Amino acid sequence: MTTPHAAPNSSVKAFRAIADGYVEESFERFPTYGSSVGRSEFNGLLEKPDLRLYAAHQSLVRETLAAVQNLPEFDFTHDDWLDRRALISELRTELWSMERETHRRNPEMWASGALNCIYNLMVKKADAMGEVAIDVLSRMQKLPAYLEHAASMIKDPVPLWKNMAIKSCEGAPSLFDALADPLIATGKAPEQKIRKLTADAKAAFAAFAKKVDKTPPGKPGSFAVGTERFEGLIRERLGWDLTVSEALALGQTLAERIQGEMEQEARKLGRGKSPREILDRAAEEWKPERGTLIEEYRFQTLRVRDAFKRAGLVSFPKDEKLAVKPVPDFLRHHFPTAAYSSPGCYEKDQTGIFWVNDLSLIRETEKEKRAEIQQHFGLGATCAHEAYPGHHLQFCTANRHPSKLRRLFAHAIFYEGWTLWCEKMTVDFKIAKEPTARLNQLHDALWRAHRIIIDCGLQTGRMSYDDAVKHLVKNVGFTKGRAEGDVNWYTSSPTVPMSYLLGRTELLRLHQKKVGEQGWSVKRFNDWILSFGTLPWRWMELSGL
Numbered sequence: 001m002t003t004p005h006a007a008p009n010s011s012v013k014a015f016r017a018i019a020d021g022y023v024e025e026s027f028e029r030f031p032t033y034g035s036s037v038g039r040s041e042f043n044g045l046l047e048k049p050d051l052r053l054y055a056a057h058q059s060l061v062r063e064t065l066a067a068v069q070n071l072p073e074f075d076f077t078h079d080d081w082l083d084r085r086a087l088i089s090e091l092r093t094e095l096w097s098m099e100r101e102t103h104r105r106n107p108e109m110w111a112s113g114a115l116n117c118i119y120n121l122m123v124k125k126a127d128a129m130g131e132v133a134i135d136v137l138s139r140m141q142k143l144p145a146y147l148e149h150a151a152s153m154i155k156d157p158v159p160l161w162k163n164m165a166i167k168s169c170e171g172a173p174s175l176f177d178a179l180a181d182p183l184i185a186t187g188k189a190p191e192q193k194i195r196k197l198t199a200d201a202k203a204a205f206a207a208f209a210k211k212v213d214k215t216p217p218g219k220p221g222s223f224a225v226g227t228e229r230f231e232g233l234i235r236e237r238l239g240w241d242l243t244v245s246e247a248l249a250l251g252q253t254l255a256e257r258i259q260g261e262m263e264q265e266a267r268k269l270g271r272g273k274s275p276r277e278i279l280d281r282a283a284e285e286w287k288p289e290r291g292t293l294i295e296e297y298r299f300q301t302l303r304v305r306d307a308f309k310r311a312g313l314v315s316f317p318k319d320e321k322l323a324v325k326p327v328p329d330f331l332r333h334h335f336p337t338a339a340y341s342s343p344g345c346y347e348k349d350q351t352g353i354f355w356v357n358d359l360s361l362i363r364e365t366e367k368e369k370r371a372e373i374q375q376h377f378g379l380g381a382t383c384a385h386e387a388y389p390g391h392h393l394q395f396c397t398a399n400r401h402p403s404k405l406r407r408l409f410a411h412a413i414f415y416e417g418w419t420l421w422c423e424k425m426t427v428d429f430k431i432a433k434e435p436t437a438r439l440n441q442l443h444d445a446l447w448r449a450h451r452i453i454i455d456c457g458l459q460t461g462r463m464s465y466d467d468a469v470k471h472l473v474k475n476v477g478f479t480k481g482r483a484e485g486d487v488n489w490y491t492s493s494p495t496v497p498m499s500y501l502l503g504r505t506e507l508l509r510l511h512q513k514k515v516g517e518q519g520w521s522v523k524r525f526n527d528w529i530l531s532f533g534t535l536p537w538r539w540m541e542l543s544g545l
Contacts, residue, residue, distance in 0.1 A: 008080070010075075011075035011076065014071060015068060015076070015080070016405075018064060018068060019083070022091075027039060027042060029056070030047050030057075031045035031046065032045075032116075032117050037344045037345050037407075038343070038344025038345060039344075039346055043132070044134065044138035045138070045139075046142040046143070046146050048146065048149050049110065049153065050153060051153055057098070061091050061098070065095065068088055077543075079403060079543070079545070081543050082406070082532065082539060082540075082545075087405065089239075090408075092232075093237065104154060104155045105157055105158055105218060106157065106158060106161045106492060107150075107151075107154050107162055107165035107212045108162075108165040110147065110150035110154075110165070110208070111165040111205070114143055115175060118175070119175065121135055122136055122179065123353075129185070133183055134188055134189075137189055137193075140201050141197055141200075143204050144200055144201070147204045147208040148207070156216070156222075157212065157215055158222050158491075159220050161491070164488060165212050166213055169206065169208055169209035169212075173205070176198045176201050180194055180198045221461060223458070223492065224459050224461040226459075226460065226461070230456075230460060233495045234247065237499070238413045239411070239535070239536025240538055247452060247502075248452070250502065250505070251453040251455075251501075254501060255449035258446045262439060262446065265438055265439045265442060269439065276443075279377075282435075283374045283377035286374065293358040293376060294358060297338070297354070297376075297383065298324045300379055300383045301324050301387050301388065303380075304426065305388035308389050308425075308431065311429055313429065313523055313526060314389045314527060314530070316389075317400060319350050320350050320352070320392065321349075321350065321352070322351070322352050322353075322392050323353050323354070327356065337356075337375050338376070338379070339355050342391060342392065342399075343395070347399075350396045352395070354383075354386055354387050358372070378440045380433065380437070381426055381437070381440065384419075384425070384426045385422060385423055386419075389422050389526075390418070390422045390423075391419060394415055394418050394534070395415070397530045398530070401531075410534045411536050412499035413499040413503040413506065414503060414535060414536065415503075416499050417502070418503070418529075420445065420500055421507050421508070445501060445504075448500040448501035449501050450475050450476055451498055451500060454472070454490060456498070458487075458491060458494075459495075465491070469487050470483075506537040506538070507529065507537060510537060514528070
């Protein structure tokens, strides 16, 4: 874990030892965390979540935070300063979560955690299950104990999170039913054993749901962290000393300006038609030009990548690789239209996977098939967001940062702000070819502006869950179901919803400073911001690098 820097002073040496110890102990305590970042020795293991585990970890976090804060900040410069600041942020936010007893009040984190511990192992090896079958079976064997221990901790669950946990458990059997045959086909274990492990896993989810259902709920809206803590999270996760009132004003201003830009763009494209009507019509008329949807994604991914290369807008890591794959049949109902799976930050093989979920293949009528295809309208922007030069290029760059500690940090204000910037570049540099490309990009930005408003409202208690759903339906044009899906994750991820557009706003501020005022090329600017890892933009400036 040691970070290579020249002639470190005693404070820096002490910090590195403290950080190394904290990270390794965290991996041992929570092996699913270690596995997720590419430490394969943890792949077949599961933690046993109980109050003793959390009490011990809370003590570790407090002790580590105190030790790091006792090292004088002025002894740290440049990369060492950034590593220290990022670790302090991680420790503070983790401590706040434990003090709020999120692990006791959010049963959904355990239901989804139990699913993800299996799903995350198999998803990257969906077409080579034999490579992970033993680890998957090992975790399946441990799942009943994992869920039993988790259930014993639940107290005063947030009603929304309680309902979400029960729904996740209800959906679990479909995953394990779909997984059984691919596991059997690997020949890594007798069929009878795999069938029993599958049955035991499904029973464990049913028992967890029953326990959660019987647990008296906490107060409605108790997911809100409150104004003071929310502002603390803004400082630690966004790196921005911003009050709720300031964030809300920013969101409202951005929403008004983007709405005005959309209406102006719509006037260029259609006589008297609204932006929504224009986009709906374009989606209805769109179809893949290369035959199948997967072929279209593969073509557009390469086209967008090559266009960015020809334009000289960003450097590409030498060892990155990307596979564009159709979602396997047994995972279809567990994926959105398209998604990206990044390699772990410690994995030698930096191959990312861009998954395409073509649900038209399992629909019966032509109308149903067309409706599914239309969900992929504007896929060039999706390719820029998920693949090149979006999440894939960004994470593969961050995963090779000289500081192994830095690789562990992933602040949404950076990685989501970067992807919105990538979408904007496809329009600004005419990489996107559709006439409606700018209007579509503005519509997606409008959605992210309203996320800022909703994030502030939900987490301070000024906006109820139902208010947030209605806000998305009214201002972004979502269906009620899609709005509910969005708001569900907003409630458990304070500051992440606002990170998208605030991240791009911060990036554009730096762009104006470096490119507009100092004359940097766009390539120099993009390479510079990617060189820091995945940290808040303002910390980069404070580091002096």
